[in-house]
Amino acid sequence: MSIKHSLLVLLSEGDRYGYELRAEFEGRTGGVWPLNVGQVYSTLDRLERDGLVMREDVDGERQVRYSLAGMGRTALAAWWASPVPVAKVGRDDVALKIALAASTAGVDVMEVIHAQRRSVMSSLQDLNRAKRAGSDEAWELVADALIFRAEAEVRWLDHTAARLTQRPRHRVARPKTEPSEQRSSNTEEVRG
Amino acid sequence: MSTSGSDARVLEMHDVTKTYVDGATRVIALEDASLVVEAGEMVAVMGTSGSGKSTLLAIAGALLAPTSGEVAVCGQVLGQIGARDLARLRRRRVGFVFQDFNLLPTLTALENVALPLDLDGTSSATARSEARRALAVVGLRDRSRSFPDELSGGQRQRVAIARAIVGRRRLLLADEPTGALDSVTGEAVLKGLRERADDGAAVVVVTHDARHAAWADRIVYLSDGRVVDETRASGPESLLTGGAV
Numbered sequence: 001m002s003i004k005h006s007l008l009v010l011l012s013e014g015d016r017y018g019y020e021l022r023a024e025f026e027g028r029t030g031g032v033w034p035l036n037v038g039q040v041y042s043t044l045d046r047l048e049r050d051g052l053v054m055r056e057d058v059d060g061e062r063q064v065r066y067s068l069a070g071m072g073r074t075a076l077a078a079w080w081a082s083p084v085p086v087a088k089v090g091r092d093d094v095a096l097k098i099a100l101a102a103s104t105a106g107v108d109v110m111e112v113i114h115a116q117r118r119s120v121m122s123s124l125q126d127l128n129r130a131k132r133a134g135s136d137e138a139w140e141l142v143a144d145a146l147i148f149r150a151e152a153e154v155r156w157l158d159h160t161a162a163r164l165t166q167r168p169r170h171r172v173a174r175p176k177t178e179p180s181e182q183r184s185s186n187t188e189e190v191r192g
Numbered sequence: 193m194s195t196s197g198s199d200a201r202v203l204e205m206h207d208v209t210k211t212y213v214d215g216a217t218r219v220i221a222l223e224d225a226s227l228v229v230e231a232g233e234m235v236a237v238m239g240t241s242g243s244g245k246s247t248l249l250a251i252a253g254a255l256l257a258p259t260s261g262e263v264a265v266c267g268q269v270l271g272q273i274g275a276r277d278l279a280r281l282r283r284r285r286v287g288f289v290f291q292d293f294n295l296l297p298t299l300t301a302l303e304n305v306a307l308p309l310d311l312d313g314t315s316s317a318t319a320r321s322e323a324r325r326a327l328a329v330v331g332l333r334d335r336s337r338s339f340p341d342e343l344s345g346g347q348r349q350r351v352a353i354a355r356a357i358v359g360r361r362r363l364l365l366a367d368e369p370t371g372a373l374d375s376v377t378g379e380a381v382l383k384g385l386r387e388r389a390d391d392g393a394a395v396v397v398v399t400h401d402a403r404h405a406a407w408a409d410r411i412v413y414l415s416d417g418r419v420v421d422e423t424r425a426s427g428p429e430s431l432l433t434g435g436a437v
Binding site for chain 2: 110114117118120121122124125127128132147148150151154155158161162165
C-alpha cells in the first residue's frame with residue numbers, strides 16, 4: 001500500500017497538519033489500515049527530501065503544516081494515470097501448504113483444505129457482518145475488495161478439493177516407510 | 193403445542209438418505225445428512241454440482257420424500273402425515289425461492305405474491321392485504337401492479353421472495369436465488385434473505401458462491417451426498433483485530 005501517494009492525494013486537496021493527514025487517511029480508507037504517527041512523519045520527511053511536499057512551521061516546532069509542491073502534483077498525476085502493478089508471483093503460503101499436504105504420506109489434504117476454507121469463510125462472514133453494521137461508504141468499498149479476494153480464495157480451495165477428489169490416487173501419496181501406521185483418507189472413497 | 197425449545201426448531205433433518213435407481217446402479221444423492229435450522233437462523237448449503245444440495249433442499253421443503261431418515265417442519269414429522277396435510281404444510285409454512293423466479297407472467301406482482309394464499313383458500317381481501325405487506329417488506333410496495341416483464345431482474349427476485357414469505361411461512365428455502373443477477377443485485381437478494389432470518393424465519397440457501405454463503409450464520413458443505421464440513425460464524429468483529437487481509 002502506498003502511504004506516500006495517499007498523503008499526496010490528501011495534500012492535493014489543501015494544506016494539512018501531520019495529525020490531520022493520519023485521521024483523514026483512516027477515515028477515507030475505512031480504518032482498515034491503521035497508520036501510526038511515526039509512519040506519517042517519516043513518509044512526510046522523505047517526501048520533503050524528494051521535493052514533493054513543502055513544510056512550514058506555523059506555531060514553533062510542534063505545529064508543522066504541509067503543502068503539495070509542484071513536483072508532488074506531477075508525481076500524483078502520474079500515479080492516478082498508471083495502474084497498480086499486479087503483485088509478482090511470489091510464495092503463497094496456502095498453496096505451498098496444500099501442495100505439501102497433497103504429496104505427504106499420512107496427511108489428509110482434504111482436512112487441510114477444509115480448515116483453510118473454514119478460516120476464510122469465517123473472515124468472509126465477519127466482513128459481511130461488519131458491512132451490514134456500518135454505513136460508511138469508504139469502509140464498504142474496502143470491505144468489498146477484501147470480500148472478493150476471500151471469495152477467490154474459497155473458489156480456488158473448492159477447485160483444488162474437486163481436483164484432488166477426482167484424482168485421489170494420483171495426488172495422495174501412500175506411506176512408504178511405515179506401512180503399519182496407515183491413516184485412511186476420505187478422498188479415496190468413490191461414489192456412483 | 194410444544195415446548196419453546198423444540199418450537200424454535202423449524203427444520204429438523206436426521207440421518208436423511210436419498211437414493212435413486214438408475215438402470216442397474218444405485219445412485220446415492222444424499223447420505224445420512226442431518227441438519228437442524230432454528231427460527232431466526234440462516235444456513236447456507238454449499239458443494240459442487242451433484243453434491244446433493246438441491247436434493248437436500250427439496251427434501252427439506254417436502255417436495256421429495258427421503259429414502260430413509262426423518263424430516264420435521266415446524267414440529268410435524270413429514271413421514272407421518274398424509275398427502276393432503278403435507279401439501280397444506282408446504283403451502284402454509286414453507287416458502288421457496290428459485291433461481292428462475294417462477295413468476296407467472298400474466299399476473300401482477302401483487303397477484304403473484306397472493307397466489308399461494310389464494311390457492312390455500314384464504315379470502316381474496318386477506319390474501320391481497322398479506323401480499324401487499326410482503327411486497328412492502330421487500331421494498332416493492334409501489335410496484336404491486338407491475339407485471340413481471342415490467343420489473344428488473346432484481347425486482348422480480350424480490351417479488352419471488354415476497355411470495356415465499358407471504359402469510360405465516362416460517363421456513364424459507366432458496367435454491368441459487370441470485371441466478372444470473374449482477375453482483376450488486378445478488379447481494380441485495382441475500383441481504384433480503386438475511387433480514388427475513390433476522391425477523392424470525394428459518395432460512396436455508398443453496399449457493400455455490402462463498403460471498404453469498406457468508407451472509408449465513410452457518411455454512412454446511414456437501415460432497416458426494418454427505419455433509420463433510422460446517423462453518424459457524426465466529427465471534428463478533430474478529431476481523432478488524434485479526435488481520436483478515
